[in-house]
Amino acid sequence: MRLAELAHPRQDYAYAFLDAFAKRELRRRLLKAVAIPGYQVPYASREVPLARGWGTGGLQVTLALVGPEDVVKVIDQGDDQSVNAANLRRFIARMSGARTTTDTALATLIQSRHRIPEEMLGPVQILVLQVPYPEPLARVEPSFARARELHADAEYGQVWLGLYEDLVRYRTPTQGADYPVLVHGRYLMAPSPIPRWDNPKLHQAQHLTLLSAGREKRVYAVPPFTEVRPVEFSDVPFEVEDQRGWADWQTGVRHKFMTELPQADGDCRYELSDRDYARKRAAGLPTQPTYYNEEGRFYHPGYLAPRTPAERLERLLHGSPDDLPA
Amino acid sequence: MPTIFLSPQESQDHTVFRSLLRAMSRPGEANPLPLGAKAALQAIGQALLDLETRFYTPDPHLQQQFLRLGSRASGPAEADFLFFPEADERIWADLVQAPIGSLLHPETGATVVVLTRPSPGARLRLSGPGLAAPAPLETGLPEGFWRLRNERVSFPLGWDVLLVEPQGVCRAVPRSTTVEVA
Numbered sequence: 087m088r089l090a091e092l093a094h095p096r097q098d099y100a101y102a103f104l105d106a107f108a109k110r111e112l113r114r115r116l117l118k119a120v121a122i123p124g125y126q127v128p129y130a131s132r133e134v135p136l137a138r139g140w141g142t143g144g145l146q147v148t149l150a151l152v153g154p155e156d157v158v159k160v161i162d163q164g165d166d167q168s169v170n171a172a173n174l175r176r177f178i179a180r181m182s183g184a185r186t187t188t189d190t191a192l193a194t195l196i197q198s199r200h201r202i203p204e205e206m207l208g209p210v211q212i213l214v215l216q217v218p219y220p221e222p223l224a225r226v227e228p229s230f231a232r233a234r235e236l237h238a239d240a241e242y243g244q245v246w247l248g249l250y251e252d253l254v255r256y257r258t259p260t261q262g263a264d265y266p267v268l269v270h271g272r273y274l275m276a277p278s279p280i281p282r283w284d285n286p287k288l289h290q291a292q293h294l295t296l297l298s299a300g301r302e303k304r305v306y307a308v309p310p311f312t313e314v315r316p317v318e319f320s321d322v323p324f325e326v327e328d329q330r331g332w333a334d335w336q337t338g339v340r341h342k343f344m345t346e347l348p349q350a351d352g353d354c355r356y357e358l359s360d361r362d363y364a365r366k367r368a369a370g371l372p373t374q375p376t377y378y379n380e381e382g383r384f385y386h387p388g389y390l391a392p393r394t395p396a397e398r399l400e401r402l403l404h405g406s407p408d409d410l411p412a
Numbered sequence: 413m414p415t416i417f418l419s420p421q422e423s424q425d426h427t428v429f430r431s432l433l434r435a436m437s438r439p440g441e442a443n444p445l446p447l448g449a450k451a452a453l454q455a456i457g458q459a460l461l462d463l464e465t466r467f468y469t470p471d472p473h474l475q476q477q478f479l480r481l482g483s484r485a486s487g488p489a490e491a492d493f494l495f496f497p498e499a500d501e502r503i504w505a506d507l508v509q510a511p512i513g514s515l516l517h518p519e520t521g522a523t524v525v526v527l528t529r530p531s532p533g534a535r536l537r538l539s540g541p542g543l544a545a546p547a548p549l550e551t552g553l554p555e556g557f558w559r560l561r562n563e564r565v566s567f568p569l570g571w572d573v574l575l576v577e578p579q580g581v582c583r584a585v586p587r588s589t590t591v592e593v594a
Contacts, residue, residue, distance in 0.1 A: 095417050096415050096417075097415055097416070097417045098415045098416070099416060101416055101417065101418045101419075101422055106422070106425075106462075107462060107464075109425075110425075110459070110460060110461075110462050111462075111464060113429045113433075113459070113460065114460055114465070114492075115519070116433060117432060117433060117436050117460075117523070117572070118519040118521075118572075119519075120433065120436045120437050120586065121436055121572045121586035121587055121588060122518050122519065122567075122568050122586075122587065122588065123541050123588055125518060125519070125568060127519045128519075150429075151430070151433075153418075153423075153426050153427075153430065154418060180416075181416060182416070183416060183418075234516055235516065238514075238515035238516050239515070270540075270541050270567075270588060272567065272568060273568075290544075294433075294434075294437045307437075309436075309437040309438075309541045309542040309588075310437060310438065310541075310542055310544075311541060311542055311543055311544045312541040312542070313541075
């Protein structure tokens with residue numbers, strides 16, 4: 087008998103970087119997070135070779151999930167090629183042997199910072215969102231211990247009060263990205279700083295969404311087919327960003343989320359934020375159905391209220407094509 | 413390139429976890445496990461238990477296996493995981509005691525893993541998160557189990573049920589699911 091026969095095979099790192107204890111702990115937490123939609127489950131949050139605040143939460147969840155048969159896509163504000171996204175993607179692939187892609191349709195695991203892809207995600211896909219601030223009550227309650235009590239009692243009155251004060255002072259909600267939502271009618275949740283445009287995509291979705299904050303050590307989830315409603319008043323409904331007049335300067339595509347590019351002459355151009363979707367559209371390649379169609383209608387009819395009071399009155403009196411079942 | 417190696421054990425743990433995660437996010441849906449019968453319960457324990465967890469099982473063989481993982485044996489009232497290879501009236505008394513968590517920390521509610529029999533059981537109607545429309549489910553568990561479950565579960569408090577069928581299939585009924593016994 088030789089020593090080499092008794093020893094483990096050579097291994098520089100644990101599979102998917104995290105050691106077995108870290109993975110088991112996070113996996114147990116993830117199962118509880120899915121069982122209690124929207125509730126922030128505390129977890130240990132280990133050191134990973136990435137600075138806190140650069141996606142360590144998302145990275146740990148991805149590492150706890152990933153297997154050799156997975157296809158991984160990583161985006162940062164819709165872009166696969168940002169330094170942060172490229173580094174994360176390379177690290178995940180190197181540590182797990184998983185394949186990588188930029189194509190939303192081909193990915194099984196999508197880690198994202200601040201965007202949900204334009205193309206609809208399917209039932210086998212899992213979306214992992216990186217979260218900087220998981221506590222939606224932080225704006226109205228500085229103490230996390232007290233915020234936990236408010237969550238326990240579902241005491242969210244202060245959030246509606248904050249929204250009311252915004253409307254009184256500024257006639258519009260001041261929260262742009264990271265607009266709070268109520269999940270399964272129970273827990274108030276920070277959807278991570280996705281634009282309001284992406285909030286409705288979490289409602290009755292086909293895919294599982296996992297949200298993880300590495301610095302704040304919280305993980306939470308939105309299972310598929312779960313009610314996700316924005317904080318809103320019935321007479322002042324939630325609205326997504328108004329980009330109706332905007333068109334992508336390269337492809338002319340409209341009614342998808344755009345990035346504003348200031349020009350030297352003071353003018354500005356608009357560019358599709360989802361870069362891989364833009365690539366496919368520019369190359370004339372087939373794309374999956376998108377959450378918002380070419381007229382800008384969201385795929386769950388009636389989820390988003392009409393924009394103008396006149397349109398709202400019209401809908402109240404006569405109904406609207408949006409109200410018909412899909 | 414660093415050498416990365418996925419051991420057969422880790423590979424099994426990974427497969428089991430992904431199956432459980434999918435099951436938990438789609439209540440009632442059948443998801444394959446790499447092993448069947450009591451070995452499936454053991455595989456679930458292997459994937460999730462270590463010295464940070466407490467478990468309860470009336471089965472001496474499983475208990476021995478789980479102790480080997482470093483997990484601590486406890487009574488049903490303190491256990492994070494409860495494993496029942498036999499689902500009959502005798503386990504009711506244990507189930508009543510299983511932790512349901514607190515409003516401050518609902519995640520401390522237990523996970524109940526039950527090996528079901530192919531025998532006909534209660535017909536259920538499931539609805540809630542993870543289900544596009546209410547779905548029927550026939551489990552090998554008697555009505556009494558589900559009555560007790562509904563008595564103990566009041567979202568966000570309660571325990572989450574993992575049903576393992578002998579041929580190696582798992583289904584989950586998390587606490588967020590509304591279970592109607594037909």
